[in-house]
Amino acid sequence: MRVAIVTNSDFSGVINRFGQPCPHPPPERRTQENIVAALQQGGHETLVCEGDKRLLATLERFMPPGPQARPSGMVFNLAEGIQGETRETHVPAMLEMAGVPYTGSGPLGIGLTTDKVITKMLLRDKGVPTPNFRVMRRGTENAADLQFPVVVKPRYEDGSLGLQLVHEHSKLKQAVEVIARQYAQDALVEEYIEGREIALALLGNEEPEVFPPVEQDFGDREKRLMDWEAKYVAAAAVPKICPAQIGSSLATVLRDISVATFRACHCRDFARVDLRIDRSGQPFVLEMNSPSLGMHSSYVTAATTAGYSFSSLINRILNVAHTRCFGFGIP
Numbered sequence: 001m002r003v004a005i006v007t008n009s010d011f012s013g014v015i016n017r018f019g020q021p022c023p024h025p026p027p028e029r030r031t032q033e034n035i036v037a038a039l040q041q042g043g044h045e046t047l048v049c050e051g052d053k054r055l056l057a058t059l060e061r062f063m064p065p066g067p068q069a070r071p072s073g074m075v076f077n078l079a080e081g082i083q084g085e086t087r088e089t090h091v092p093a094m095l096e097m098a099g100v101p102y103t104g105s106g107p108l109g110i111g112l113t114t115d116k117v118i119t120k121m122l123l124r125d126k127g128v129p130t131p132n133f134r135v136m137r138r139g140t141e142n143a144a145d146l147q148f149p150v151v152v153k154p155r156y157e158d159g160s161l162g163l164q165l166v167h168e169h170s171k172l173k174q175a176v177e178v179i180a181r182q183y184a185q186d187a188l189v190e191e192y193i194e195g196r197e198i199a200l201a202l203l204g205n206e207e208p209e210v211f212p213p214v215e216q217d218f219g220d221r222e223k224r225l226m227d228w229e230a231k232y233v234a235a236a237a238v239p240k241i242c243p244a245q246i247g248s249s250l251a252t253v254l255r256d257i258s259v260a261t262f263r264a265c266h267c268r269d270f271a272r273v274d275l276r277i278d279r280s281g282q283p284f285v286l287e288m289n290s291p292s293l294g295m296h297s298s299y300v301t302a303a304t305t306a307g308y309s310f311s312s313l314i315n316r317i318l319n320v321a322h323t324r325c326f327g328f329g330i331p
Contacts, residue, residue, distance in 0.1 A: 001044050001330060002044070002046075003318065004059055005046060005078060006049055006091055006102075007032055009050065013054055034293075034295060034310060038311040039315065039318065051090070056100075074321065075095055076314075077091060086156070092104070101321065101322070101325040101326075103317055103318060104268060105271070109265055109266040109268055110290065113267065113287075113289065116287060117155055117186070117188055120188075120190075123285055126264045130285045130286070131193055135186050135187070137186050139172050139177055139187075149167045149192040150165075150172070150190060151164070151165055154183040155187065159228060162178070162179055175187070193286075194278065198246075198254065199216070199273070199274050199302070200213055200258040203317065212302055213246055214243075214302050216298075217238060240298060240301050242301050242304075250283075253283060257273070257283060258275075261285055270291065271288060272288075273287075274287045
């Protein structure tokens, strides 16, 4: 089958420079190369292309429609967007309009999970525990019911961009103003949960497979947060423990919570839930993410522990998406 790997690597294919730009660098080229190699190993013809204004013309040449305008290929979506609001929804929305099937969540699921506040409201509506929070733009809003320390982060960004830990109420205004100034958006202010941080990876749709839990091993570090440096700076990287040492009853609770989060947020195909477990054993969902597929990411670490090779994982994701789109797996 023809598979186009769509990414954003140069951010140049736009008509105008307008709106909030993507604030982080392009994804690692090595991850893209590994995914291409895995798909080729699965017998697929591949093409890497940019998720920009030229995308649909490129896809129409690579995978022209078959009889009765049926799709002749799929997109493996790695695009994170270039600029503007809810950037990660842009490529899926283009593909929906053009009738091109693709992997991963659609514009609805991505839009809901990109907005951290809406995610938390959906979780509360379904009875899924999540830390208490407030939305702020000035930092002078009432936060009397929040227990400090609190975590302050942009409402819409990913990768822990702008994340700050604030210990005192007097420092909150400054932290919120930094978010508003640097990212031109509201700040999510939520209670910091002291305890273990766990990632749960899911694969599938009707009855998603939940991989073994991954724990971020902070050891004796004073700063016990997965901020930008902890995720992307090698010298500050936090080791992972997989499978995390968790009792069977708590493991069942985490599994149920992760599936409930996946469904509440209208996710598809594959996703990662990040949680904290406090000292009493109570779990709290922090975020729902479209996960990185880097070789050392939590998602790939969990899948490897579950018995997948990298190649079999990537081809399984493609097959899960094909089944969702067409009702059967890849022939």
